[in-house]
Amino acid sequence: MIFLFTDFGAADIYVGQVKAVLHREAPREQVIDLLHDAPAFNVKAGAHLLAALATRIPAGSVTLAVVDPGVGGPREPVAVLADGCWFVGPDNGLISVVAARAKRHQMFSMGWRARNVSASFHGRDLFAPVAAMLARGDRKTPNLKKAALAASFGSDDLGEVIYVDHFGSLVTGLRAGAVPQGRKLVINGRDIPHAQVFSEVRRGEVFWYENSLGLVEIAANATSAAARLGLRVGHVVAVEPG
């Protein structure tokens, strides 16, 4: 199974070109879109969102992960094997939170290059062919060599909004398991109370809860928390001191 996590845009012209390569090189593999609207140009937010989504993908899968504002520049490609899952993408920190949180992980450089690599679309020309090779079980052609990540954000949680969904809920980089029960959040000088589920709060009320990825999420019942609070990706979120 090959998962895709990118900022290529779900409705744009890029994903189809990547899939054409994947199906040509690994025709038997299922390809699943995890997300193509990762926050643009924001590698750190993407790294934390990818780490949360990665907890749901099965061992043996390959994830092509590309948020790559530096494409065409000096950053290197990297393949990471983390708890039995492969991740292929730019070595700009995007895969680093997954790697840092894994029980076991290994990092590899890739010697393989396509004959014609565009300057701006390594997702199609470099990462997709390598992802297909790894999905087929071929570790030889990509010419992997053990390496260290050049860029890493570490394993710590991120006290920021990392994603806003289409309902207007604000996903943060804080894992809910680390937040003491019943504690309030503070964002933009405003206290956000905790609730277990949407149906616990009144229509329109803003609250935080542990979302289905285990992250702290700020939501509002039947309306957009993002619109109500005027917030977006990057805003700082803190847990009220105990």
Add this chain to the structure above:
Amino acid sequence: MIFLFTDFGAADIYVGQVKAVLHREAPREQVIDLLHDAPAFNVKAGAHLLAALATRIPAGSVTLAVVDPGVGGPREPVAVLADGCWFVGPDNGLISVVAARAKRHQMFSMGWRARNVSASFHGRDLFAPVAAMLARGDRKTPNLKKAALAASFGSDDLGEVIYVDHFGSLVTGLRAGAVPQGRKLVINGRDIPHAQVFSEVRRGEVFWYENSLGLVEIAANATSAAARLGLRVGHVVAVEPG
């Protein structure tokens, strides 16, 4: 074949998680996105849109149908077998129009529960595994028991805008077969004449026609009827008295 009809957002982080479960549990099944931008929080509009789309899906298929503002609350899950097609989702009325219009249908409660069900994402944790079981032909594991729907909108047409497409055309819950030939529509105090096809009317003109799902649809030639009329989901649509 498994069809998906949800308000999870085509570009958002939810559909990929559902598909990961479906492909793990029913790896041979094709999965087809019918719609992931069903009107949010509007179960009734969704129920009528689903009933129209369901006329195009083949017997033997399974449809996962989720518009579920009450997730985490007391509403139960339900499986409906309607004219040879399975529908799995919340028992909040969403599947009720399909059921009420079917020649033959049966409703079932589901005894099966996953070990870890999130409070907010039953689409992934409950409906997807059950849909996969039914697609594989396994009726035993979900532990189906005959039941009655708790919530139903009945089989009648709905004289409202139930969906606005990206061209700005206004799909209604009225089936065109029941509207006498040549009759005008009335919406917001304004008469809308009938035409067979777009090419019959002048550029920019607003008209109604029988759309490709058999529903009454208000459109404008080469422009957005929604923008021209200032209308959206929920507006009341009436047929001119004869």
Add this chain to the structure above:
Amino acid sequence: MIFLFTDFGAADIYVGQVKAVLHREAPREQVIDLLHDAPAFNVKAGAHLLAALATRIPAGSVTLAVVDPGVGGPREPVAVLADGCWFVGPDNGLISVVAARAKRHQMFSMGWRARNVSASFHGRDLFAPVAAMLARGDRKTPNLKKAALAASFGSDDLGEVIYVDHFGSLVTGLRAGAVPQGRKLVINGRDIPHAQVFSEVRRGEVFWYENSLGLVEIAANATSAAARLGLRVGHVVAVEPG
């Protein structure tokens, strides 16, 4: 492999209906979305964008191509075999640039018609079944007869913006190979300098480069060129005289 290139909207209710037909009629074929947000009502821009994307699809594939404001009117359906790739869609010029640029191509009318063809959704009712037949290798059922295209835009480049991606980059119908090295572009009376890659220019700076489809594209580093220049599909783009 079946590719889809339409203006049906990636998030809308139409693509799923097309895929249901394709999977029923050609269950073994991979179906890949190239683009469903081709510029609406703009057949010429779509024709040039399709020609660029077509350079990336493999011989033996079938592409269903539909931007069809005249659906229901007198325009005929057409199948084109261009350098070993099939294209099926309306004979309104959409496939004509692909055809005109192919080393070898043949055009065919289709005798086959479904029993129930809607007036407004030939993508589902006519083009999808024929695409499936061709993908299965069945040239008999569609009842192909050699024909000539009724509408053609020819093989020449198009000095216009033909697509704006979600980053705000402006894709033009000019192939970069024909633009002399280092030459500036002129758009809206403004000069746009050339750069090889994003990382060559300062943050926010507007430039043009050869994009990953070989087309001239106007972009801005880490921001939207469309927003900065106030441009959209249809704006004229010229190469500075030498």
